[in-house]
Structures are given as C-alpha cells and as structure tokens.
Amino acid sequence: MNASRPDLVPDASLERDDMEALQREIAAAAAFEDDLEFDPAVLGDPLAASSSADDPPIVAGVDQSFLTNDAGDQDRALSAVVAMQGGEVIERVHAVTPLEIPYIPGLLSFREGAPILDALEELSVDPDLCLFDGSGRIHFRQAGIATHMGVVLDVPSIGVAKSLLCGSPREDVENLPEGRRVGIEANSRVDVADGTLLGYAVQTRQYDSPNRYINPLYVSPGHRVGPETAADVALALSTSYKLPEPVRLADSYADEAKRGLGE
DNA sequence: GCGACAG
DNA sequence: ATCTTGTCGC
Numbered sequence: 276m277n278a279s280r281p282d283l284v285p286d287a288s289l290e291r292d293d294m295e296a297l298q299r300e301i302a303a304a305a306a307f308e309d310d311l312e313f314d315p316a317v318l319g320d321p322l323a324a325s326s327s328a329d330d331p332p333i334v335a336g337v338d339q340s341f342l343t344n345d346a347g348d349q350d351r352a353l354s355a356v357v358a359m360q361g362g363e364v365i366e367r368v369h370a371v372t373p374l375e376i377p378y379i380p381g382l383l384s385f386r387e388g389a390p391i392l393d394a395l396e397e398l399s400v401d402p403d404l405c406l407f408d409g410s411g412r413i414h415f416r417q418a419g420i421a422t423h424m425g426v427v428l429d430v431p432s433i434g435v436a437k438s439l440l441c442g443s444p445r446e447d448v449e450n451l452p453e454g455r456r457v458g459i460e461a462n463s464r465v466d467v468a469d470g471t472l473l474g475y476a477v478q479t480r481q482y483d484s485p486n487r488y489i490n491p492l493y494v495s496p497g498h499r500v501g502p503e504t505a506a507d508v509a510l511a512l513s514t515s516y517k518l519p520e521p522v523r524l525a526d527s528y529a530d531e532a533k534r535g536l537g538e
Numbered sequence: 539g540c541g542a543c544a545g
Numbered sequence: 546a547t548c549t550t551g552t553c554g555c
Contacts, residue, residue, distance in 0.1 A: 339545075341546060349546080378546075380543035387545070409544045419544070440544045464542080483555080493544085 276401045278392065279429035280304070285388035287375030294385050298418035299466070304426050307412055310499035311431050313403050319511030324361060331361035334512070335402035336521025337394070337424075339387055340529035342371065342536070350374055352387055353536075354394035355529035358402060359521050367524075368397035369532045380440065381415050384423040391424055402430060404500075404508070406522050410434045411497035411505070413442050413459055413474045416466045425498025432497030433505045434474070435522055439493050441465055442473045450488040453481035456506045459493065475506040479513035489517060 278284055283301060285294075309315075313332040317324040324331050335358045342351040351371050358366040372390035379386070391407075410419030411434030419440070425432030442465055445458040456475040461467045474495025481489055494509045496502055512519035518526065 339546080341545090343547090352546095378545060380545090383544055414544080434544085436544050438544065441542080487554080 285385045298416040302417040306499045307496045308501045332403035333360045335405045336525035338408045338525040340533045352390035354390040355525045356394050357524040370394040384420040405432045410436045411495035413495040421497030431499040434495045436493040448476040451478040477506045480517045
C-alpha cells in the first residue's frame, strides 16, 4: 500500500516547530469517527463473519524493533507488518530503514513513520484496518503515530499503547475487570477542549484472582475509527493475550526478523 | 523553575 | 525501545 497524502509524510529533517505544525494539519485532516468499509462486529463474532457475503476484513498489525551499530547506537529500525484475515495470518513483511532522529515524546511518528511506510509498501494485500503500537488521538496535538499513518495512507487505523501519553482517565484504571473500558479525556496538555473523549483505557485481559493484576491498554482512534469502535476492536482481537493478535504477532515478528539478521 | 513524557 | 534468568503463582 502507498501514501495517499505524500505531502503529509513525516519528514525527520524538519524543525521541531514545523513538525508540530504538520501534526496540527494531520489532526485537522483526521476523522475520529467510524468510516469503515466493513462491519467491525465481524471481528469478534464468527457468526456475523460467516453470514457475511464479503470476505473477512484484512487487519494489519505494525510494530518495530531496533538495530544497533558498532558504536552501540540505534541507527536503524526494523518495521514489521503482520496481516490477518478471519483469524489467519495471510502475509508478513518487514523493512529495515535508517533512523534520522532520536525518540522524542510527542514526535514518535517522525522517528518511526518512514520505517513503517517502507514496510507497508512491501505488503501486497491492502488492509481494511491498521493497528499501530502507540497512540492515535491520545496525543498533545491529537496526532499520534496511528493518526499520522492513517491519514497519510487514508486507511482506518487505531493506536494501541501500553502506557498513557497524556489526557486524564475519567475513573481509576487500577485493576479493572476484563472487558472494561474507562474513557480518557483531554486536559490542559491537549490541543482540544477539556473533557473531549480521546480514547479508552481498555482491559483486554485480567487475572482471575489474587494479588497481582494486568495494566490496561490505552486505545485511541487513529483515522476513520471512533473511540468506541477502537475499544471494541481491541477487545475483539485480544483473544489470548493482552495485545490484539495482529500487534502481538508483529511485535514478535519484529524480533524474529531482527535475530535473523544477526547470528 | 517544576513536572510529565507513546516507543 | 533495549539489556535478560530466574521465579512467583495458578
């Protein structure tokens, strides 16, 4: 798949102010509501899937691992994509791309965006939905990596983060029961009216009982997906583990492919 | 100045 | 993100 908006591709050589300006543009171009070409209910309901006349939707998970040079610096990213359809992996691709800038909170897409786009170019199928490791709308300028990639590619996208970048949970998110979600709303650190719903803390898995618990995922709309659907999808795809299956598999594939380069 | 900060 | 064995608990 290729960029629909090459003009919005993240450019790591920009000044910080220009990066932030581009993010405001991304946010303005983003749709934080459902605009999918399939019924997201089929992702969790095999009955709905089998009764549908269409092929099941293709969902891609994307994640990165990093390669170090002789000096010990992270100089390249290995971006991995796992495409799934009806619960089966149908394609895996990856690309190794030089890194231009370090990790800066709020500017992640300028570090990892190019590697991700390189990997997605290798994909022969075209996904109906992409899941990224990181935030979507839960971002200072409402333009996390899932939103940036979604807008550039014009593909429905969702951000799946393991920790919260900004915003405020509407309730305590400690030790939530499996299946529960708690809204994350904008606060003064976010470029939108206070109280705006940015996404959800989603408890995809939880221990049955005792003295330890799993932290929730922070799920937010990237592009063309609303917050409710984003949370529904995360729950539907997190069948065996905390992470949605396409993301979990991309995560391990990123490590597997990296190891395949070494030894 | 202080605190917060995806991967 | 990454460096990494054993270990606690069901």
